[in-house]
Amino acid sequence: MRDEIRRAYIKAGPYQPILSEYPASNSKKHPRYFQPLWFKQFSWLEYSPSKDAVFCLPCFLFNSNPTSRFGSSAFTNNGFSNWKKVHDGCNCAFLTHMGKDPNSLHNNAQRAYVDLMNQAQHIEVSLDRQTTQQISANRLRLKTSIDVVRWLSFRGCAFRGHDESLGSKNRGNFLELLSLLASYDEKVEDVLKSAPQNASYTSSKIQKEILQIYANRVRNVIREEIGDRKFSIIVDEARDESKKEQMAIILRFVDKQGQVKERFFDIVHVKDTASLTLKNVIFKVLLQHSFDIQNIRGQGYDGASNMRGEFNGLQALILNDCRYAYYVHCFAHRLQLALVAAAREVVEVHQFFKDLSDIVNIASASSKRHDELQKAQAAEISRLVSINELAT
Incomplete structure (x- = not known):
């Protein structure tokens, strides 16, 4: 019999039913009955x-080969029911079955029974202890990674390094900050060193997943803040360093206190800057977060033709679906256009920006000239401070 089956029997324990009445023996003159107090004895x-x-x-589980001794199989195969012999003093059938010899079949089976029961308990306790320790270590390991991701993302710092191998002197901000935290906390250091390869929680994939969770939570908070109120969208797109076109979506609304709020909601990669593509992506993002498109009350973009076009521009396409989503040319872009136009018309202003550009180019092209400029600037600041023209 396998130990797994024996453990199941041991866990269930002996079957000891307490009945209101037990059957009588075959003797009519002196009927005898099973006594439930024998369970305790x-x-x-x-x-x-x-x-x-x-x-x-115990004998049923561990004495699979009974001897030729009389009655050796009575308590394992056939069952014992001669209740008269139980009351036979020193010759009690139960005591005879147990035997006086410490190495009797029953006593050996009893020891094996207890050993296996204790072994099963020890294994369960050990597994529970190991599982609890592993869970605690995994949680501490993951919490450390989450804290590092939060610290770096809130400060706009880069995560990865060019060389993240163990021999690298600069493995990137994420791994270096993990090492710094571990140097101040022995528990963190232990769990990071003992981390299995499939549960270190430091890979770039885990970093992105943690960032995505943070982003989703921030978007959910913004969604709850807006609720069913009316809102406007501000959109701009630009090409990043990897030559991918990215579109930023900002939501503008009035909160419960009557304050105008602007919230950066998402940044999405778009395959091109066609007005229909931008519209579909914007609507997809809003619908993913259960926004009602009919609640859009304004659009703010730059003056590019694909954005402000009267018939096929992004503002026209959205206005066809949302009749109150009026377009407003972005004031920052308008200010820039006004400044550029003014600078071209006024000779002094045009010459000022031209001279400023030449100074920057000349100073930045040579480290020696750059140091001389800083030295001259420091001397000028000291002079202004000495004559109380500049407060410190």
Whole structure:
């Protein structure tokens, strides 16, 4: 019999039913009955109501080869039901079955029974302890990575390094900050060093997943803040360093206190800058977060033809679906256009920006000239401070 089956029997324990009345023996003159108090005297007893007989659970589990000794199989296969012999003093059948020899079949089976029971308990406790320790270590390992991601993302710092190998002197901000935290906390250092390869929680994939979770939580907060109120969208797109076209979406609304708020909501990669593509992406982002498109009350873009076009521009396409989403040319872009136009018309202003550009180019082209400029600037600041023209 396999140990797994034996453990199941041991876990269930001997079957010891307490009945209101037990069957009488075949003797009509002196009928005898099974006594439930025998369960307390002999804990190994099992009683079978269908056979009106008792068995020995340890011997049943561990004595698979009974000897030729008389009655050796009575408590394992056939069952014992001669209740008269139980009351036979020193010759009690139960005591005879147990035997006086410490190495009797029953005593050996009893020891094996107890050993296996203790072994099972030890294994379960050990597994529980190891599982609890592993869970605590995984949580601490993950919490450390989350804290590092939060610190770097809130300050706009880069995560990755050009060389993140163990021998690198600069493995990137994320891994270097992890090492710094570990140097101040022995528990963190231990769990990071003992981390299995499939659960270190430091890979670039884990970093992106943590960032994505943060982004989703921020967007959910913004969504709850807006609720069912009316809002406007401000959109601009630009090409990043990897030559991908990215579109930023900002939501502008009035909160419960009547304050105008602007919230950066998402940045999305777009395959091109066609007005229909931009419209579909904007609507997809808003619908993913259960925004009602009909609540849009304004659009703010730059003056490019694909954005402000009267018939096929982005503002026209959105206005066709949202009749109150009026377009406003972005004031920052308008100010820039006004300044450029003014600078071209006024000779002094044009010459000022030209001279400023030449100074920057000349100073930045040579480290020596750059140092001389800083030295001259420091001397000028000292002079202004000495005559109380500049406060410190």
